Amino acid sequence: MVVIATKNNTSYAICGGYGHTQLKEAVVPDFGVDVAKRSLSAKNMFVHQKLPSGDVFSLMRLLRGTYLPAMDDNNGLSVLKKLSGPTLNDELGARLDGGTSLLVDAKLDIRGVIGIIDKIEYDVILRKPIIEIESLPSVPNALSAELTKELYSRLDKKKLDGLVVDVDHGVRQNAETVTLSGSPCSLSVLSNIQELVESADSSKARHAHSAQVVVSTSSEELLSAKVGELVEGELSYKGTLYFRVDGQWFQVTKELIKRIESDFSNIDEMTFAESRLWAWPLKSSAIPKAKGCQCKKASKYICETCYLSLQPKGLGLIETHVQKVRQIELCDLVDPNNDRLLHIKSDVGANLRVLFSQGCVSGVLLDNDSEFRKEADSKFGYQFGKAKHVVFAIFPHKKGKKNVPDIFSLYAKIDIVQRARILRAHGYRVSYCIIDEA
């Protein structure tokens, strides 16, 4: 149900049930936030934010506990989704919840609702905001539609740099089957954008972006959405950079880019020689396929598993990727001579978040949890307490693409910067290294 009330030249929609879905393209972004900023008590409110890189920060959020914006140095990287809490005086109800829309906690008939619209129109919106929260600016609807169109055309052309699949962690964990426009496909499409778009392209859908993804368990449907709706990431459009988070577009400010670049420049780049790793070979019949090989038809290079199986004699690196400790992969290799934890991945851009996430989760656990460390020590015959250097070794897997700007999109930079911050707080040195091709 949607009731439209017009005041002066502004229309307000009062929605019931799923009525709000009819209004998606028409509403003013952040209307509810604007009202909340002027009506909530700064002390007791709750801030709902989302970081641009989706669930990679879930561990960090967990550690942080109750959200305190004043103490949160990620605030500038966050997207403000909602403010909620008790109102300063009860003119707008006892509590309110302001995001795109406004939800008030009050027993009202339709006349009461109109009264609230009056209040907002003639009083609240004219006040100065009480609460100021730094976050990325959302973009107006017309531009938003343009950006979505551009994104969909890139998906259909398989130009996927800087884009990732954003499916809730819970959905991914519980998923038993996935279908794309009716045809069953692998669960891995929920985390691999390349695979998702390629599968969508070969499905019955007219365009890759419009293929319908349905995720289910044996008893219920967990998610049903179009491919295009599940994609987030960064998009450079007419010279400006935008983030898409939860289907919404945000403009990346110049100040933010400057700050990220400066933080990123503080992460040490290790030379390939110093890493003691070996060059990454092209596929050839002379290279035997390793157990668990994931070599891809489309790639000219061997897969990570095959690469790791080619360790030259005499290096003495411990192969920690072969066994997990309590479901956690510690790292791919340990260099016991230099006490380094080496994390290796053949990828670029936003997909590197898996690598940085693994490095961070295992680093924090090894430092915090002595029982976990003991298990790791006995499994691999090495004292993990000594390893205080995390190295992310990246193979860009595209010919001629081996410079930092080719590998690190802004998303990837944000990711590694955040992960490095956490790891440093746990006493680690953090480096990245670009692996040469053979």
Ligand SMILES: [Zn+2]
């Ligand atoms: Zn392989």
